Amino acid sequence: MKHTSMINKKLILCLLFFIPALAFAQVTDYNRQYFNAKQLFREGKYNLAMEAFKPLIPYASNNQFSEYAAFYYALAAHNQGYNAVAKDMFNQLKTLHPDWDKMDEVNFWLGKVYLDNKDYFQGIKILASIKDKKMEKEIEALKTKALAPVTDVETLKMMREEYPKDEVVGKALVNALAKDMADKDSRALLETLISQYNLKRSDYFPETPKTIHKDTYTVSVLLPFMVSTLEPTPGRKRNQIVLDFYEGMKLAADTLAKQNVKISLRAYDTDRNTEKIKTLLKTDELKSSDLLVGPFFPEENKAIQDFSLENKINVFNPFSNNSDVIGTNPYAFLYQPSVETMGRKSGEFMAASVRKKNCIVFYGTSRRDSLLAATFVDKARERGLKVLGSHRITKDNLGKVVGTLATATEYDEYKYAKQFTLRKDSLGGIFVASDDALIYTKVLGAVDTRGDSALVLGSEDWLEQTALELDKYSSLPVAFIAPNVSLTNNPYLIAFNRKFIRTHGRTPSLYARMGYEFMLFAGNQLHKNGAYFQESMNKEKYIPGYLTQGFNYEFSRDNQLIPFIRFRHGKAVLLDKR
Template sequence: MIHKKLIVCLAFLIPVTVFAQVNYNQQFFNAKQLFREGKYNLAMEGFKPLIPYAANNQYSEYASFYYALAAHNQGYMAVAKDMFNQLKSLHPNWDKMDEVNFWLGKIYLDGKDYFQGLKILSSIKDKKMEKEINALKTKALMPITDIETLKMMREEYPKDEIIGKALVGALAKDMANKDSRTMLESMITQYNLKRSDYFPETPKTIYKDTYAVSVLLPFMVNTLDPTPGRKRNQIVLDFYEGMKLAADTLAKQNIKISLRAYDTDRSVEKIKTLLKTDELKNSDLLVGPFFPEENKPIQDFSLENKINVFNPFSNNSDVIGTNPYAFLYQPSIETMGKKSGEFMASHARKKNCIVFYGTSRRDSLLAATFVDKAREKGLKVLGSHRITKETLPKIVSTLATATEYDEYKYAKQFTLRKDSLGGVFVASDDALIYTKVLGAVDTRGDTVTVLGSEDWLEQTALELDKYSALPVAFIAPNISLPNNPHLAAFIRKFIKVHGRTPSLYSKMGYEFMLFTGNQLKKNGAYFQDGMNKEKAINGYLTQGFNYQFSRDNQLIPFIRFKNGGAVLVDKR
């Protein structure tokens, strides 16, 4: 690329007497023919002698233009941009300047220098080029998702419909934000757009005496042994036991649920066979699946038959895609990251933080969304570190590299000085990572806030009472606080029926069925519109739910441990 620029510069250093001998007509014709044949490199060489101005050279402007265009067609964007700008500078009154500005504007837009590109395109006077300009802007602007960037463009060009519609598209992807929804409604009216293209519309809701809830999970009945020991699919069995107990509770409240269990056997083919049955087509709510590979046929079935479906376990928003009938019972990874960024910005004593995350896609996305929101809320992110088994020591070296010791050889000062750090966000459930972080923070002994996941509490890497002594908070959408009277009643009931204490997944199943059962009773089979009208829905065992203009749970509680028990710190 630098070499090509040099060629252009050198052209101006060659004495004019050399060019006096050039047959300008023949030279231009030959170069133009090479250009037409797609031999752009040779064409550039042919146009080069015609670029400098001479009294008998009528092709200077055209040669400059085609030289730049040939460079563009070969991907030499910097060379093309420089030559187009030179052409504008040396020949500002050329009658083909609109063409120059079109290509220059394209180069800037393709390079994501949107404001410069729009400025140049706005200077084009030829109305016949409007269609091509609009196509160019549409291709460049529609993929933009940053709402603030598009708002700035709209302020500068308030009458530009393409910018407006690009903003509409970005707002539609931010429906959980009230301000975005309000602005979207206004712009849909302004541009006379079809509302259903942006606000998914479901059929008019249906109320019934009894609602059929079909559970598609790998119960693996044929492989279960009769012994009381823990089964491979114990999570699924516990969850369904909780659902059954909740259905019994709902029946006593005159909410009738016909709970139907279908064993998927962890087989996509088995699921496809089940989905062909009329019984499943008459469901009011589908629950499942458990494994990612089983998701597509269930989503396709839900969309085709207009049946709402809840995935009770996944945080991955890709699971529900664009299906307006699909929901996550859990908060999505993006929601957890954003709400965690807000929490840290509000609760960290110092306005800076460090992020550690694992190697999975989930961890990377969680960390990235946290970082974006934390920065938006005014936190300075000092570092975001991907941790592998090989780089595990980086946690201690970052947080707890000692520089001073007391008389007992205990660290009293560190490279990252005490009380200089506000928070540490750990976007991983890998015990190797979070125990290293907690150990390093414990060594520091300062006021840093560590934020992690409630899933840590289900692991045995640390005793629960250890968390009371550490400055750690948890993202806890499924937590049941010990002072909740409903929790004690549920535990008593579960023990009476099953002869053992309930697991976390039994509690989840119970809460899930109570939540969806009440939504069916209150808002009918298509409960979306009803949920859109409520910002917060009280939970029974948990802190509750928020599905307002969202298809994952937007309400996230944050807890700490004090005196061996969970205490609510905040919910967002």
């Protein structure tokens, strides 16, 4: 028993010495394991580093590396593209160790993870919580790189609303706006931001030379007059549109001369021949032009645009609504509103005009129709309209129009439809993004059958076609996008009609009126603002017209002013202009 007691005493003494040794060995193990894991991280062996850091993450009283191990574990995961794992670990670190002195670095990398995952709002929010001023340059570089691919203007606008003092967000919005300046409001915002951040305007708006004032301005018209094929008969010619337009221009030049605005009007026949155009554009005569007008056909456009850009001569395309025609050429303009402008303004008009805030869209098969419909839908929804459907109509599915609008569910005693699948008076408006008579006559026929108050919005081009009589438009709730329509009580129109009939012995067409109005507009811009009139036009919200409602080229290279009309008692009445 005595021997046993001695053994127990020795065992106790050994344990007393051994336990501190074990504890010291354990601390040494934490140190060694952490530094081994850190070495693996430095060597880029991130998968092995994660395995080595993992046992060090749980909190223990003698483990001084818990926070560091969690941080580098998350960083190693991020470096391998395991962003979900990294995000969870960084957030866990913030929850368990909110007072850790390296929390700014945690937030930097957590913000980067969110930005990499395109969660921009959360990423910027996390980065905004960093207090260390020494990290500002790194944060700015991180956000700049992350936001550079973001081109959606609306997303960046919302970001700026949430973080109005964030200069990186503001500059990202500037870059996005500069790539898509179709909307006048976007251009105005771009101007504001350029001023706010003291940016160089010429980096975003192509600068034109200082304007030049002259006694006489040369306007060169490049259109397919097809002189060699014209027959000396009074009948309508194949290119009557072009001939009428130029006749209107000539009358306007005569009117301008009486107002002491001197225009030297020169006509060049392109013959719808690209090689002939290239030959014409090599002449010194054309290089001395102050303004080019044309072309008519799309295949003629590139040569004229290249010539305009190379020689720094302004050019107006008088007929096209396609913004691709002018591209990025700072000297090029559309006389007509672009398709995008018409779509947006139509969405605004419809939203403001209908009591029931829902509508339906029908559009044709062309790219123009699709773009017009899409821009209308975007703006209509933005302004609070509910778009119940947007239907592409082809020759094979024309019945869809009647099927959508006029499928009867109830009849009266005379077998006339009195209720429909789409209930009567449930619809606010119908937007028809097509000039195809097969489509719009089907829509108007269905509206006539319904007999309700849904507003149909279409194009002034319908009025030039013979599919329906003007009286029909007076009896139906139809409005028109009408940038070229002249109101019958306009005294300038009355005077022009008299002058044209006296000169040509016939009533002027729409295109003759367009030519007259265009030349008065362009001639007055040249006279007032010189050969490079764009800077002055940029600053004018409204330029009055003579035959039409006028123009707006503020921060724009297409006419932003859109009148909307209806017919009452066979006469056009202005409803609104935007």
